[in-house]
Amino acid sequence: MSESFTKGMARNIYYGGSVFFFLIFLALTFHTVKEMPKRDHRENITEAVAKGKHLWEKNNCIGCHTLIGEGAYFAPELGNVYTRRGGEAGFKAFFNGWMKAQPLNIPGRRRMPQFNLTDQEIDELAEFLKWTSELDTNNWPPNIEG
Amino acid sequence: MNTLKYQSQAVAKPYFIFAMILFVGQILFGLLMGLQYVVGDIVGDLIPFNVARMVHTNLLIVWILFGFMGSAYYLVPDEAETELYSPKLAMILFWIFAAAGVATILGYLLVPYSTLADLTFNELWPTMGREFLEMPTITKIGIVVVVLGFLFNLGMTILKGRKTAINMVLMTGLIGLAVFFLFSFYNPVNLALDKLFWWFVVHLWVEGVWELIMGAILAYILIKVTGVDREVIEKWLYVIIAMALISGILGTGHHFYWLMVPEYWQWVGSIFSALEPLPFFAMVLYAFNMVNRRRREHPNKAATLWALGTAVMAFLGAGVWGFLHTLSFVNYYTHGTQITAAHGHMAFYGAYAMIVMTIMSYAMPKLRGIGEANCNRAQVVEMWGFWLMTVAMVFITLFLTGAGILQVWLQRIPESGEALGFMATQDKLAIFFWAREIAGVFFLLGLICYISSFFVTEKKTA
Numbered sequence: 001m002s003e004s005f006t007k008g009m010a011r012n013i014y015y016g017g018s019v020f021f022f023l024i025f026l027a028l029t030f031h032t033v034k035e036m037p038k039r040d041h042r043e044n045i046t047e048a049v050a051k052g053k054h055l056w057e058k059n060n061c062i063g064c065h066t067l068i069g070e071g072a073y074f075a076p077e078l079g080n081v082y083t084r085r086g087g088e089a090g091f092k093a094f095f096n097g098w099m100k101a102q103p104l105n106i107p108g109r110r111r112m113p114q115f116n117l118t119d120q121e122i123d124e125l126a127e128f129l130k131w132t133s134e135l136d137t138n139n140w141p142p143n144i145e146g
Numbered sequence: 147m148n149t150l151k152y153q154s155q156a157v158a159k160p161y162f163i164f165a166m167i168l169f170v171g172q173i174l175f176g177l178l179m180g181l182q183y184v185v186g187d188i189v190g191d192l193i194p195f196n197v198a199r200m201v202h203t204n205l206l207i208v209w210i211l212f213g214f215m216g217s218a219y220y221l222v223p224d225e226a227e228t229e230l231y232s233p234k235l236a237m238i239l240f241w242i243f244a245a246a247g248v249a250t251i252l253g254y255l256l257v258p259y260s261t262l263a264d265l266t267f268n269e270l271w272p273t274m275g276r277e278f279l280e281m282p283t284i285t286k287i288g289i290v291v292v293v294l295g296f297l298f299n300l301g302m303t304i305l306k307g308r309k310t311a312i313n314m315v316l317m318t319g320l321i322g323l324a325v326f327f328l329f330s331f332y333n334p335v336n337l338a339l340d341k342l343f344w345w346f347v348v349h350l351w352v353e354g355v356w357e358l359i360m361g362a363i364l365a366y367i368l369i370k371v372t373g374v375d376r377e378v379i380e381k382w383l384y385v386i387i388a389m390a391l392i393s394g395i396l397g398t399g400h401h402f403y404w405l406m407v408p409e410y411w412q413w414v415g416s417i418f419s420a421l422e423p424l425p426f427f428a429m430v431l432y433a434f435n436m437v438n439r440r441r442r443e444h445p446n447k448a449a450t451l452w453a454l455g456t457a458v459m460a461f462l463g464a465g466v467w468g469f470l471h472t473l474s475f476v477n478y479y480t481h482g483t484q485i486t487a488a489h490g491h492m493a494f495y496g497a498y499a500m501i502v503m504t505i506m507s508y509a510m511p512k513l514r515g516i517g518e519a520n521c522n523r524a525q526v527v528e529m530w531g532f533w534l535m536t537v538a539m540v541f542i543t544l545f546l547t548g549a550g551i552l553q554v555w556l557q558r559i560p561e562s563g564e565a566l567g568f569m570a571t572q573d574k575l576a577i578f579f580w581a582r583e584i585a586g587v588f589f590l591l592g593l594i595c596y597i598s599s600f601f602v603t604e605k606k607t608a
Contacts, residue, residue, distance in 0.1 A: 007380055021391065025395045032411070036338055058259070063277075073486070074195050110182065110195065111187040140481065143561055145567050
């Protein structure tokens with residue numbers, strides 16, 4: 001590096017640059033948080049949805065699955081599982097059966113544990129997944145398979 | 147033989163040793179998960195995948211934190227030219243952190259996660275069950291206490307001593323680490339907000355303030371092993387971290403593309419994160435430049451190798467593999483596939499695992515009273531460890547990338563109805579997962595080599 005470019009100049013770029021861009025980041029974050037109600041439909045977060053999210057966390061579902069692409073890559077995406085597995089007409093029945101059938105015990109297949117949830121808890125989890133499937137994700141995922 | 151300039155630097159040693167123990171655990175659980183990918187649950191209900199993964203990732207985070215703390219306790223007194231404010235506090239915090247870490251991991255392994263949540267009163271302040279932040283709320287509070295004590299100890303040391311650029315940058319990075327961790331306590335019912343602010347911990351750590359920590363440690367080691375003038379090295383350090391933060395802060399946007407946020411993040415995230423490889427590229431130029439301009443031949447060849455290696459691997463893993471899937475129109479197809487896993491593995495190893503092993507390589511001979519460097523035989527074994535682990539990681543990354551490309555091709559690109567489902571796709575990727583597992587075994591061999599180098603001594607002359 002050129003001798004005329006001093007350590008002091010480099011330090012000023014570091015402090016000035018990071019403060020400047022951090023402030024922009026904060027401003028954009030404030031704007032984003034203000035815009036989010038239009039996209040997350042938070043008015044539809046019922047008590048069941050809230051309890052469902054808690055169950056999702058309490059059973060570490062993210063340890064195998066992704067939710068809108070974030071999580072572990074061991075098991076299917078669940079952000080859109082509601083639409084993939086029956087939607088309004090069939091999801092809840094499918095989901096209840098699925099949760100109760102675990103573990104499937106197919107040799108060599110990755111195995112989902114049995115979480116021993118009650119019917120009501122399964123319903124709450126389903127409500128959470130339904131609400132999640134209705135989020136505006138800028139059209140992600142590219143297709144129904146997630 | 148006493149080879150430490152300041153006696154209190156010795157507190158770094160248990161931190162480094164404990165970090166390595168956790169590292170071994172991390173790799174063993176990684177191998178278990180790799181097998182579960184291809185043969186299902188070989189250990190029955192004993193260790194389900196989600197538990198193994200939690201142990202694998204949390205051990206990584208905790209051992210890197212132990213490594214950073216050891217690094218700071220070693221280099222801050224040396225840079226400040228004074229003894230550590232309180233070696234006793236450093237040791238108390240070591241035991242608290244080690245006990246909390248072991249208890250948490252045992253909690254993951256011994257009881258179902260939902261039971262652990264109940265036992266630790268998660269419902270009072272639910273923070274569990276989110277990726278990488280799975281630890282109970284009480285453990286999170288413990289981490290805050292330990293980090294605050296640690297920062298206090300370092301801050302008091304720096305206040306009474308010399309304030310070098312390296313110390314100031316390291317402190318800024320560590321304070322940032324503490325501040326952004328506080329977002330892990332924010333877990334709103336609204337998943338959209340939860341996800342947005344979760345990245346304030348995850349991204350602003352690994353693509354933000356941790357880079358300051360890495361830069362400071364690397365600068366310190368380069369000064370030590372090359373003897374190049376501090377003014378030159380610190381100037382480079384400022385340039386690199388300036389680039390890291392200028393690109394990395396708004397680069398956070400590349401995680402927001404598919405969250406419930408305005409579309410402008412696609413532009414902001416793509417443009418700024420496309421610049422994120424630059425600081426890592428500069429780091430490669432700088433490390434090689436400084437070593438070529440060296441004014442002394444340091445007897446610790448292994449430490450120099452680690453310093454060059456971490457720069458190159460961080461550039462490849464974080465820079466190149468990050469760039470591969472960072473543009474929003476690419477990420478639309480690759481988001482949450484094995485491509486992400488490939489990038490994550492090489493970036494963490496290259497930037498953070500290797501920087502900790504760099505400073506350990508330099509500091510351990512002094513901490514153990516051996517001298518400037520280990521004997522030649524020990525260094526050769528250590529370098530075998532370096533190459534085995536590093537080459538194995540390159541292959542792990544390549545195989546996961548292969549898996550990811552095929553996964554995108556089969557599962558993401560075709561239209562609904564024609565695309566293969568997730569589980570059917572995974573079956574098609576099995577060959578890549580097997581190859582990754584074999585590369586993982588070589589990584590473990592490298593790690594065994596590395597650890598055994600600490601026990602190699604000069605041959606007795608008869």
